[in-house]
Amino acid sequence: MTRRTRGLLLHGVLILGTVLAMFPFYWMVVMATNSTSDIYQFPPKLTFGGQLVTNLRNVLDSIDFWGSMLNTVIVACTTTALVLFFDSLAAFAFAKYDFPGRRMLFGVLIGTFFLPVGLAVIPGFVIMVELGWVGSLKALIVPAAANAFGIFFLRQYIHNAVPDSVLDAARLDGAGFFRQYLSVVVPIIRPGLAFLGIYTFIAAWNDFIWPLVVLVNPDQLTLQVALQQLNSVHGLDYSRIMTGALLSVIPLIAMFLLFARNFVGDLAKGAVRE
């Protein structure tokens, strides 16, 4: 086999993979632009149709789509902002200060990785009842406001990216811990913050089991919970549910394509280093 045919074969297989990875999005659009009866017949229609507006209206009639979208945006944005702030502050302390108990405290933090706290939804729910937070977005935001993964990742990042000499210079100028954080650390670690921000935002946007348990008011849901409700009520109206699914997926993918130039590579590098 010549080099050239080998290369073509290789790209052929990879393009096939790309088509398989992208196909669901094409088919979602086909379903969302046709009526259910156009698709669910033999042979099915395989191309875009003109039913999008009708399907959209059906979705908006069945669930509070914009309300739940707004809730999701609020939860994802607030969580991301809090995570970035709390995690980077803690990471700075761990990376550059040798305070008493540092090793032990960091060991505890790493240990929490291995606790499957996702299994604690039942008592977690009971605690939310005690706090009176059931049904409120607080129940989603507050527990997620700081996490071990982000602190671990940013500590590594600060350790490598922020030179001690710059911090020493700032200290000589009389800058305390928080001053150094704001004017030295944050500007340097922007790329690391961008990575953690995207990661956190995606996780918050797609979270399902905890919002499903905690959001008990039907008029105060996140997108994922509203979507599953749409599905359980109108499960056989495929065009309607697919329009809902498509609408919930588009903003996240758009954001990802806009901001995530280095994201995929960074994620893989991090995994390999661990």
Add this chain to the structure above:
Amino acid sequence: MTLSRTAAPVARGRRRRVLAYWPQYLAISPFYVLFAVFGLAPLLFSFYLAFQRWDGIGEMQFAGLDNFQYLIKDDVFWLSLWNTLLIWVMSTVPTLTLALVLAVLLHSVKRFKAFYRMAFFIPNITSTVAISIFFGALFATNYGLVNAGLEAVGLPEVAWLQNAWGIKIVIAVLTVWQWTGYNAIIYLAGLQTIPSDLYEQARIDGANAVQLFRHVTLPLLRPIILFTVVLSTIGGLQTFTEPKVLLGDTAGTGQSGLTMVFYFYRQAFSHNDYGYGAAIAVVVLLVVALFTILNWALVQRGQSERSR
């Protein structure tokens, strides 16, 4: 006397040293406070609840080992364990195998690498709820695209979501779609850390492509493969969203989509049996821990054999 005289300043010195670091303690405190309240406390409370009888409203009653004794005889629990393990194996083995193949292909390609990486990653950021709805529609009996395809080539249609194996196959296909690219990208990063002179040397020694893969690539990729296996185990044993969205609270024909997490969710939040739900959760936790340790042990053994 002398002892206490020297000890006092040391203690005072240490306290002063601790106090001097107050901004750092303040900076790290949010994580520990949140973890204690919303992570550790619920986890410990799970263990406590597992020994109680409680409907979530009335008084709790101490139940001793009742919940666990019931669980051992509970056919539905064993069914959920069996379903979980089957779905996990049917999803993880093809996902990781395909990912490895894809990574090797990606590694040997020079152009469009960034494009492929991005395209293969997008399924992973798509929400599991949306994608479960999609696969439900794709595998619908009267004429989802899959059955329409079967019909077109003259094969009989299959009631995918109405039979025990069909349900598991749909969930496995969904998982393969969502996770192959993610794992391939992690493997690719691993492949890129393998120095190319190792391959040169082996090639000079007369190794062919298959031998190169078996004796150079695979051993050096071992820690990363372990990492992905552990992640897939922790994730796979907690499968919930896919069957919940695809099948609803009945978990499908003969409850064949009922996973362990689905079962304890249903016991607690649909049947208000919090004590029993917590007991199932505790057992799930032990199963996850057992499998994670097994994974470690297997790979450790493989490694020590190699170094011998």
